[in-house]
Amino acid sequence: MEIKIMKNVLDRNQNKANEIRTLLQEKKVLMVNLISSPGAGKTTLLDKTIENLRNKFRIGVIEGDITTDRDAQRLKKHDIPIVVINTEGGCHLDSHSISKALPEFDLKNLDVLFVENVGNLVCPSHFDLGESFKLALVSTTEGDDKPIKYPMLFREAKVIILNKTDLIQYTNFNMKNFLKDLNNVNGKVTLFEVSCTQNTNMEQWYNWISSQINSK
Amino acid sequence: MEIKIMKNVLDRNQNKANEIRTLLQEKKVLMVNLISSPGAGKTTLLDKTIENLRNKFRIGVIEGDITTDRDAQRLKKHDIPIVVINTEGGCHLDSHSISKALPEFDLKNLDVLFVENVGNLVCPSHFDLGESFKLALVSTTEGDDKPIKYPMLFREAKVIILNKTDLIQYTNFNMKNFLKDLNNVNGKVTLFEVSCTQNTNMEQWYNWISSQINSK
Numbered sequence: 001m002e003i004k005i006m007k008n009v010l011d012r013n014q015n016k017a018n019e020i021r022t023l024l025q026e027k028k029v030l031m032v033n034l035i036s037s038p039g040a041g042k043t044t045l046l047d048k049t050i051e052n053l054r055n056k057f058r059i060g061v062i063e064g065d066i067t068t069d070r071d072a073q074r075l076k077k078h079d080i081p082i083v084v085i086n087t088e089g090g091c092h093l094d095s096h097s098i099s100k101a102l103p104e105f106d107l108k109n110l111d112v113l114f115v116e117n118v119g120n121l122v123c124p125s126h127f128d129l130g131e132s133f134k135l136a137l138v139s140t141t142e143g144d145d146k147p148i149k150y151p152m153l154f155r156e157a158k159v160i161i162l163n164k165t166d167l168i169q170y171t172n173f174n175m176k177n178f179l180k181d182l183n184n185v186n187g188k189v190t191l192f193e194v195s196c197t198q199n200t201n202m203e204q205w206y207n208w209i210s211s212q213i214n215s216k
Numbered sequence: 217m218e219i220k221i222m223k224n225v226l227d228r229n230q231n232k233a234n235e236i237r238t239l240l241q242e243k244k245v246l247m248v249n250l251i252s253s254p255g256a257g258k259t260t261l262l263d264k265t266i267e268n269l270r271n272k273f274r275i276g277v278i279e280g281d282i283t284t285d286r287d288a289q290r291l292k293k294h295d296i297p298i299v300v301i302n303t304e305g306g307c308h309l310d311s312h313s314i315s316k317a318l319p320e321f322d323l324k325n326l327d328v329l330f331v332e333n334v335g336n337l338v339c340p341s342h343f344d345l346g347e348s349f350k351l352a353l354v355s356t357t358e359g360d361d362k363p364i365k366y367p368m369l370f371r372e373a374k375v376i377i378l379n380k381t382d383l384i385q386y387t388n389f390n391m392k393n394f395l396k397d398l399n400n401v402n403g404k405v406t407l408f409e410v411s412c413t414q415n416t417n418m419e420q421w422y423n424w425i426s427s428q429i430n431s432k
Contacts, residue, residue: 037253037358039253068364068365122282122339141380142256146255149281149282150282
């Protein structure tokens with residue numbers, strides 16, 4: 001019975017996600033569903049990316065958090081539209097909460113909408129938000145075994161950013177093992193190896209996301 | 217309706233957890249429910265703790281993982297009983313899976329059972345496993361804002377270990393902010409600041425957990 005109910009929840013989520021996807025295609029808005037463990041660097045990635053792209057594109061952000069608006073506060077300085085969704089204990093965003101947030105944006109005047117999901121490597125992977133694609137962020141300090149231990153997100157993502165490469169030298173992260181496992185889970189994924197705080201290799205990511213926005 | 221069903225799930229989980237707690241008290245086994253984000257260092261903490269305590273106590277481990285037995289493989293060298301629970305996509309352990317694993321142990325000849333939950337700072341906090349207490353592990357590289365952003369676990373935990381203190385100098389982790397937020401969430405919690413890989417401040421933790429095992 002639990003399984004059936006979970007299926008109903010996912011079916012309803014999928015229907016709403018399909019509606020959102022159609023709407024955003026009409027309005028020519030790229031939506032990126034950003035997923036990672038807590039503290040992998042989602043907000044820092046957005047901070048740097050917005051800083052770099054804000055003169056080229058019209059950007060919006062949905063901040064998913066269990067409680068608090070701390071991440072939104074960190075992005076406030078960019079003076080772009082930001083909507084906070086507090087899940088009040090919930091472990092992921094779903095398409096219904098996105099649907100309620102979208103009317104807060106002037107979609108006709110938006111090029112890209114970044115959705116920062118709740119910090120969780122598991123549950124957000126199961127819920128389609130109507131996004132254009134999922135972006136998985138993983139940091140070197142979490143260890144090299146995340147793709148094989150949490151395969152669903154890494155299988156679903158169109159692009160993966162490996163963050164905190166500046167800290168590799170202080171950890172036992174093994175790049176060869178990481179790439180080998182990742183290749184087993186998703187051999188076709190696009191990967192960027194960066195340090196957001198040190199601005200290392202960020203240009204490649206900015207170019208890639210710009211091309212995605214331009215080709216939407 | 218969904219809320220009612222979630223309540224039923226939690227009620228059934230609680231009933232089984234109560235049974236487990238009674239059983240383990242009878243058998244004088246301390247059970248520790250270890251919860252953290254992916255990659256915070258749960259398995260490394262267990263590795264070091266088992267190494268230190270194995271001559272004093274009879275130790276068992278339940279390894280909760282979505283898939284793979286990689287964590288169990290890392291602990292195999294200690295030659296202690298280990299049971300792997302693969303949740304097959306599930307985001308947390310529940311008391312029913314623990315109940316099925318317990319008969320694999322000779323409880324009369326066990327002093328402490330460490331349960332390594334699925335790497336997830338959210339969902340495992342909602343499910344009582346029948347443990348003696350929850351141990352929350354958080355690492356400095358995740359940032360100093362975890363207690364305030366994911367308050368439930370930090371409120372429920374009897375003890376918190378802040379790991380990877382050796383990496384603080386390479387991050388923007390602010391200890392004062394961390395302690396302030398933690399104090400707001402849970403003013404009475406016991407906190408150890410350690411580096412598992414560098415063996416820093418681990419003796420205090422070993423002494424504390426030993427006293428917990430001795431007084432069970």
